[in-house]
Structures are given as C-alpha cells and as structure tokens.
Amino acid sequence: MFAEFLQYLFTGITIGATYALIALGFTLIYNASHVINFAQGEFLMIGGMATVSLTAMGVPMVLAIILAVLLAGVLGILLQRFAIAPAKQADVVTLIIITIGASIFIRGLAQLVWGKEYHVMQNFSSDEPIRIFGAVLNSQSLWVLGIGAILVVGLVLFFTRTLIGKAILATSMNKEAARLVGIRTQLVLMLAFLVSAVLGSVAGVVVAPITFTSYDIGIMLGLKGFVAAAIGGLGSGIGAVVGGLLLGVVEAMAAGYISSDYKDAVAFSMILVVLFFMPRGLFGAKVVERV
Amino acid sequence: MLNRFMQMRLRDLVILAVILFALPLFLNNPFYYDLATQMAIIAATVVGLNLLVGFAGQISLGHAGFFGLGAYFTGIMTSNYGWSSVPALVVGAILVGIIAWIVGRPILRLKGHYLSMATLAVGFIIAIILNNERALTGGPDGMPVPAFTVFGWELSPFGSYNLLGMELNGSEAWYLFAAVVLLVAVWLAQNLIDSPIGRALRSVHGSEVAARVVGVDTARYKSLVFVVSAIYASAMGSLYAHFQGFITPAVAGFDFSILFITMVVLGGMGSTMGVILGAVVLKLLPQVLADFQELETVMFGAILMLTMIFMPKGLLPTIQMAVGKRMKKKAGGQA
Numbered sequence A: 001m002f003a004e005f006l007q008y009l010f011t012g013i014t015i016g017a018t019y020a021l022i023a024l025g026f027t028l029i030y031n032a033s034h035v036i037n038f039a040q041g042e043f044l045m046i047g048g049m050a051t052v053s054l055t056a057m058g059v060p061m062v063l064a065i066i067l068a069v070l071l072a073g074v075l076g077i078l079l080q081r082f083a084i085a086p087a088k089q090a091d092v093v094t095l096i097i098i099t100i101g102a103s104i105f106i107r108g109l110a111q112l113v114w115g116k117e118y119h120v121m122q123n124f125s126s127d128e129p130i131r132i133f134g135a136v137l138n139s140q141s142l143w144v145l146g147i148g149a150i151l152v153v154g155l156v157l158f159f160t161r162t163l164i165g166k167a168i169l170a171t172s173m174n175k176e177a178a179r180l181v182g183i184r185t186q187l188v189l190m191l192a193f194l195v196s197a198v199l200g201s202v203a204g205v206v207v208a209p210i211t212f213t214s215y216d217i218g219i220m221l222g223l224k225g226f227v228a229a230a231i232g233g234l235g236s237g238i239g240a241v242v243g244g245l246l247l248g249v250v251e252a253m254a255a256g257y258i259s260s261d262y263k264d265a266v267a268f269s270m271i272l273v274v275l276f277f278m279p280r281g282l283f284g285a286k287v288v289e290r291v
Numbered sequence B: 001m002l003n004r005f006m007q008m009r010l011r012d013l014v015i016l017a018v019i020l021f022a023l024p025l026f027l028n029n030p031f032y033y034d035l036a037t038q039m040a041i042i043a044a045t046v047v048g049l050n051l052l053v054g055f056a057g058q059i060s061l062g063h064a065g066f067f068g069l070g071a072y073f074t075g076i077m078t079s080n081y082g083w084s085s086v087p088a089l090v091v092g093a094i095l096v097g098i099i100a101w102i103v104g105r106p107i108l109r110l111k112g113h114y115l116s117m118a119t120l121a122v123g124f125i126i127a128i129i130l131n132n133e134r135a136l137t138g139g140p141d142g143m144p145v146p147a148f149t150v151f152g153w154e155l156s157p158f159g160s161y162n163l164l165g166m167e168l169n170g171s172e173a174w175y176l177f178a179a180v181v182l183l184v185a186v187w188l189a190q191n192l193i194d195s196p197i198g199r200a201l202r203s204v205h206g207s208e209v210a211a212r213v214v215g216v217d218t219a220r221y222k223s224l225v226f227v228v229s230a231i232y233a234s235a236m237g238s239l240y241a242h243f244q245g246f247i248t249p250a251v252a253g254f255d256f257s258i259l260f261i262t263m264v265v266l267g268g269m270g271s272t273m274g275v276i277l278g279a280v281v282l283k284l285l286p287q288v289l290a291d292f293q294e295l296e297t298v299m300f301g302a303i304l305m306l307t308m309i310f311m312p313k314g315l316l317p318t319i320q321m322a323v324g325k326r327m328k329k330k331a332g333g334q335a
Helices: A002-033 A040-056 A061-087 A092-114 A139-161 A163-173 A175-180 A185-211 A217-232 A237-258 A260-277 B002-025 B030-055 B063-080 B085-107 B112-132 B170-194 B196-206 B208-213 B218-244 B254-267 B272-310 B315-334
Strands: A130-132 A135-137 B148-150 B153-155 B160-163 B166-169
Touching: A002 A040, A002 A135, A002 A139, A002 A163, A002 A185, A002 A217, A002 A237, A040 A061, A040 A092, A040 A185, A040 A217, A061 A092, A061 A185, A061 B272, A092 A217, A092 B254, A092 B272, A135 A139, A139 A163, A139 A185, A139 A237, A163 A175, A163 A185, A175 A185, A185 A217, A217 A237, A217 A260, A217 B112, A237 A260, A260 B085, A260 B112, B002 B030, B002 B170, B002 B272, B030 B063, B030 B170, B030 B196, B030 B218, B030 B254, B030 B272, B063 B085, B063 B112, B063 B218, B063 B254, B085 B112, B085 B148, B085 B218, B112 B254, B148 B218, B153 B170, B160 B170, B166 B170, B170 B196, B170 B218, B170 B272, B196 B208, B196 B218, B208 B218, B254 B272, B254 B315, B272 B315
Parallel strands: none
Antiparallel strands: A130 A135, B148 B153, B160 B166
C-alpha cells in the first residue's frame, strides 16, 4: 500500500521536475517579452533527439549533450531574432500563432532529419533500479531531480547575483525604463530566449531515457509545461517550480489510483479548478488594468 | 450611415453568394466538390469563432471540443438511437450551448493567457472523454455516421438528385447545401455584429474596464458570445459528421482547435470575409504542399510564420488596406 504510493510519488516528482523546467522556460520568455512560446516543447525535443543521434554517430555522451544544448540555444536565439522581434507590434493571438508556426516548422525539420521513429536513449549511469521501501526508483530519476535542482539554484543565482540576470529582470519589469538606464533590451530578449532554450533542452536530455524521444514529443510536454506555468501563476518562478511538481504528482496519482486513460484529463481539470478559485494561479501577481 | 452599413453587409453577402454559386463552373470532379464542401462547413465554424475572437477579443484554443461534441452527439443519436438528423443537430447544439454557458461563466472572468489556457483545457478534456468512452464513441477507432436525412429525404455523397431539372450527384448536392449553410451562418453573424449586442461586444474588445464603466454588463455579453460561437461549432460539427460519414476523436482534438484559431488569425480577426478566406487558404495549403511530400510540414510552418510576421492583421485586412491605399493615391493623383 505504502510502496504503491511511494512508487507513484517517485514517478510524479520525476516527471514533475521536467514540467517545472519547461514551465520555467515559459516563465522566462513570458516575463521578458510577454510572449507565450508554444515552441517551448520543441527545445526539449531538440535536446533529446540531437543527443540520441550524435551518440549514435559515436560522439561521447557528454559532448553530445553539450552540442545538443548549444543547438537548441542557437535555435532559441534565431526564434527571437527572426520570428518574434520583427512582429513586436502584433496582437497576443498573432504572436501565439507565430510561435505555433515556429513549432510546426521545427518539428518538420526534425522529422526531415531524424525521421518519425521513436528513439531510445541510454540511462546516464547504471540501468540498475534502486529499491526504497518496496518502491522502485529508476536511477535516471535521480539525474532528473539533481540536474533540475542545480538549474533552479543556478537560475536564482543568475538573476540575483549577476549583472546580466538583473538586466533581464529590469527589462521584464519595465522595458522603457531599462532602456533609459542603458540596458540593451533587444540583446536581453535574445538572452532570455537563449536561457529558456537551454533550460528546455537540458530537460529534454535528462528525461529522454525515461520517456523515449521522437520528433513530436515536444507538443504534449510543451503543453504540460504551459499548464504547470499557469497553475503556478504566469510569470512567477516559484510558481513554475511548484506548479510543475504539483502537476507531475497529481498526474501520477491519477494514473495510479484512477485510470491511466484519464491522467491527462485530470491534469487539465486541475488547471480549471485552480483558475476557478485563483484566477491568476497560485503565485500570480495581481495586475491592475489601466484604461 | 445606417443605410451604408446595410449596403456593406449586403455587398459582402452578395459577393460571397456569387463566388459560392459560380465555383461549380471550375470544379470538375467529386474530389474538388468534397474539398469545397469541407471548406464551407469549416468556414461557417470559423465565422462563429470569429465572433468570440475578432469581436469580443477573447481567445479560445479549445473550440474543436464543441465541434467534436456536436459531431459525436449527432453520430451517437442518429446511428444508435435512430434519431433524425435535424433534431439531433438542434438538441446537440442546445446541449453544447448549455455546456459552454456553464464552463464559460467562470472561464471568461480570466484574462489573456489564462483564458486560452482554460479553453485549451476544456477542449482537451472533451477530446480525452471521446477517446476513452469506447462503448459510446468507438474510442480512437471512431464511429460511422449515417447520411443526413430530413423528413425521410436523404442527402448522401453517393446519391443522385434532381434540383429544378438539374441532375446533381451526391457531392454536388452536398456542396450546394453547405454553400447555403455558410451563407446563412454569415448572415446570422452579421446581424449579431450589427445588433446592440455586437456593439457591446466591440466595446469589450476595445477596453473591458471602460465598457463596464459605461454600464455594459461585460460578463454577460462575453458568455453570450462564447455560447453562440460554441453553438456554431456544434451545429457545424453535426453537419461535418454527416458529410464525412465517419468521425474520430481527432475532430475534437488540439490540432483542430489550433487550426480553427489559426484560420481566424491568418484570415483576419474581426473580418467575416477574412476568416472565410483563412479557412479556404488553410484547407487548400496542405493539398498544394502535398506535392512536396516530406517538406510539407516545414513549408506549412514557414508559411504560417512568415504570413503572421509580415501581415499581423491577417490576409484580407492587409490586402484591403493595400488596395485602399493604392486607390487613394490614384484619386489623389487625379485631383
């Protein structure tokens, strides 16, 4: 009984950590540019797929991962530079459609290069599962949690201790004011997309051995990240992490105790319930609309 | 002023009617008729969605959910319970309207991205239910739907008909039927837009706070138009099910929802003729791109992105603006 619960908890926290990283990527871009980036899931796909194909070519795994993350980072910058920046006057919906177009485009490219098959990625360390109180923990889960935690701590330090991080924060708070004090806001926006892409692709790499990977894996993962970000409150970093973990755990419990067919329905019902009682998510800031 | 407005409405409707009824001159096989019929049904759905997106400024990323509910209600009632098509369509639309009203009230309090999130969630939940209730819906394999029937008269893509002495095959008959449906859908939408309700909606789009200050019950109007657009989707879903003869949960899926909203934005939010153009372009594009085989997805994404970057107002409004500018220039040159 307890072992079962623990098992679902492990599964939930692992996938929840991935959602949290995706949600953080969403939050970063949203804060810097008020764009909801529907191509966020594609960064994960690029991370996983590029690593798999590079290792298959004989590149050592660590190098393959670094190259894959770099590739995603370049893609993030290109996305900002050539798709988002030229359309800055556009409506919210128009920007959403642009990022959807971008995600279809990236997915198309991936399909062209890597085909439509599912790819399996090796665990980073041993395949031997770890047993705790009768529950089984995939060793890769520890990698997901560990790297997730390092990234979150790294982000916090980045935003509170470095000048570049503070420049991003300043731009997200007030773009005009940031420009007046000498921050090059266009550069900052590009940087936000870069960091977001790096976050996404790292999440994609660490979770790939658990979920497998294919050219279209980004759609659902990206949406779950969006759900997590909205549950936490769009724009809130803590919200993204809490929302991601909460979503992962609730989903795993629903799959275990209710029905795995309906686990996604439970995730999407959760967002409705949260928004019903807290229209700005758990940690969302209250915004006053000016007429 | 009012007169001019009426004339413009009538002009759009007449242009649309001329195009719709002249089109058969260029369609020479059933495949094109079927494609045109699909376009007309989808276009009518999008005209309804545009009321919500283009006039009330609210984003729905889950409208295929309502479309799918209508399709499945019709499918289940006509094939399992022997209902006739029209009652199934009407009752389905009423039920979907009630569902939209119930979920709409709390959802429409939300702003911007939270609203898109919530509608996306509703769409997903509907699609998941259709996927999993195998006993009722046939699950992921889908279910067959009988032909459209009114008073024992049957409209099937495989039948043959006689209209005022003209011999029509099933595809042609369906096309004419869908064309009339689209015209009615546009006419109803235009009437709604020009009614006091439409004016209230536009004020919500402009500034919701300002609208509230001058006494517009914004919540009521927003949920009203949400319900109307859901009813459009449901009714068209019912017709789509009859026309296709077979439905799968994909009709309620996220891809379909995205397709609908993309048609609205690409064609031109707030322009009824624009969103119809959007529907035509996005239905036609995959047909054209199919020749490029594996490049299809890449090109589709690229075209979507580029169009939205360079024509953020949408196709038709951008074209109209360009033509208007040129005409003004010409007029200025003569004066």
